[in-house]
Amino acid sequence: MDSQTPQATPPSTVRQDTSSTGATSGSVVRKPLALSPSRANDFKQCPLLYRFRAIDRLPEPSTKAQARGTLVHSALESLYGLPRPQRSQAQAIDLLGPAWDRLVADDPEVVELVGEDRDGFLREARRLVERYFTMEDPTRFDPESCELFVEAETGDGVRLRGFVDRIDVAPTGEVRVVDYKTGRAPRQLYAGSALFQMKFYALMLLRTRGVIPHQLKLMYLGDGGVMTLSPDEAELRSFERTLDAIWGAIRAAGLSGDFRPSPSKLCGWCDHQALCPEFGGTPPEYPGWPGD
Numbered sequence: 001m002d003s004q005t006p007q008a009t010p011p012s013t014v015r016q017d018t019s020s021t022g023a024t025s026g027s028v029v030r031k032p033l034a035l036s037p038s039r040a041n042d043f044k045q046c047p048l049l050y051r052f053r054a055i056d057r058l059p060e061p062s063t064k065a066q067a068r069g070t071l072v073h074s075a076l077e078s079l080y081g082l083p084r085p086q087r088s089q090a091q092a093i094d095l096l097g098p099a100w101d102r103l104v105a106d107d108p109e110v111v112e113l114v115g116e117d118r119d120g121f122l123r124e125a126r127r128l129v130e131r132y133f134t135m136e137d138p139t140r141f142d143p144e145s146c147e148l149f150v151e152a153e154t155g156d157g158v159r160l161r162g163f164v165d166r167i168d169v170a171p172t173g174e175v176r177v178v179d180y181k182t183g184r185a186p187r188q189l190y191a192g193s194a195l196f197q198m199k200f201y202a203l204m205l206l207r208t209r210g211v212i213p214h215q216l217k218l219m220y221l222g223d224g225g226v227m228t229l230s231p232d233e234a235e236l237r238s239f240e241r242t243l244d245a246i247w248g249a250i251r252a253a254g255l256s257g258d259f260r261p262s263p264s265k266l267c268g269w270c271d272h273q274a275l276c277p278e279f280g281g282t283p284p285e286y287p288g289w290p291g292d
Contacts, residue, residue, distance in 0.1 A: 033254075033290055034151070034159035037197040040246050045266060048283065050250065051259035052272050056284060060271045064121060067103065067110050069182040072128050072221065073165065074099035076180065077146045079138060080166075087138040092129050096122060128182055128221040135219055135226065143178075144169045152207040154240050158247040164201050174214035177201050181218060185225025194218055195229055199239045202231050212236065254289035 033039075033054055043050040052058045075095040079087050100122065103110055114121045144167045152160045166178040179198060186194060198216035206212055218227040231239075253259050261278045273279040 032159070033250075034161040035243060035247055035250075036160070036162050037200040040200070040243065041193055041196065043246060043250050045264070046262040046270075047250075047253055047259040048261040048276060049270065049272065051253075051283070051286075052275070055254070055259075055287065055290065058272060058275075058284075062107070062110070062113055064113060065182070067107075067113060068121065068125050068128070071096060071099050071103055071125050072182055073147070073180060074102060075125075075129060076132065080143050080146050084139045084142070089130060089133045092133070092138075093126050096125055096129065131221045131224055132180075132219070135221075135224055141168060143167060150201070150204045150208060152204040154203075154207070154244055154247075156244045156247075158244055160200070160204050160207070160243070162200060162204060164204075167205075170214075175205065175209075175211050176215045176217060177205065177213045178217045178219060181220045182222060183220065184222035185218075185220040185227065191227065194227060198229060199231060199236065200243070203236050203240055203243070206233070206236055251289075257286040257288075 039050060039054050042053055053060075075092055078095045078099065079092045082091065111118075145164070146166050148164045148167060150160075150162055150164055154160065164177060165180050168176040168178065170176070177198065179201070181194075195216075198218060202213045202216055212231065212233055214230060216229040216231065220226065261276050263278050267273065267276075267278065270276070273281065275281040275283050277283070
């Protein structure tokens with residue numbers, strides 16, 4: 001899901017943001033916004049980037065890393081749909097073919113994105129799947145759910161939305177939240193963003209199920225790295241207050257239209273430099289806050 005270098009691009013697993021706009025009878029329906037791990041991190045990184053992505057909904061080019069992440073996640077999801085004895089490495093690699101066909105059907109432009117290097121693209125996906133089997137034995141357990149869309153609200157009524165790669169529930173009731181990353185484990189300096197995402201998922205489960213996950217686990221298929229966290233209720237309640245504060249700042253900026261750029265070294269990876277005042281650009285006219 002993540003590329004190897006921290007950057008201002010979406011995670012490598014491409015998913016629809018359910019707060020996106022949609023067309024009905026030729027008119028645009030602007031749905032109330034919700035907070036996701038990606039959008040919260042966008043605002044923390046740069047309020048203007050948040051506006052471009054969440055409110056203006058400006059298009060961004062896809063990358064091979066994103067497409068590869070989608071492919072690998074799809075194959076692993078299909079793998080866990082099989083009976084345990086069939087969850088072999090060879091079977092998982094075979095599932096990459098149907099996963100590729102689904103990817104192309106959903107987004108035909110991925111063929112042009114991958115170009116003539118399709119064999120190399122699929123070879124790298126196979127390598128990631130093979131790495132997964134060195135980290136975990138999928139025949140030893142059955143996940144409760146894979147690729148689960150979750151919605152929740154904080155105590156202050158902030159809407160939370162996100163996709164959870166996998167939820168495992170032990171026979172004794174302990175809950176584990178697992179997230180696959182198709183890049184390498186980050187250096188300690190950048191680990192905070194990954195843990196932010198996992199705490200977000202843990203809080204949603206606390207709010208929807210009244211359960212605190214026993215373990216949050218990040219699996220980096222790029223190099224076999226693993227990051228784990230076992231949160232407690234006090235930690236998640238504190239994190240909830242952090243999300244409430246982030247949303248308060250987003251809503252204040254949304255009502256005023258004042259989403260200011262926040263220059264950093266991540267600007268080098270931003271797709272919207274041409275519209276950013278820091279680079280001599282002019283943002284499009286502000287369409288207004290979508291409402292609650």
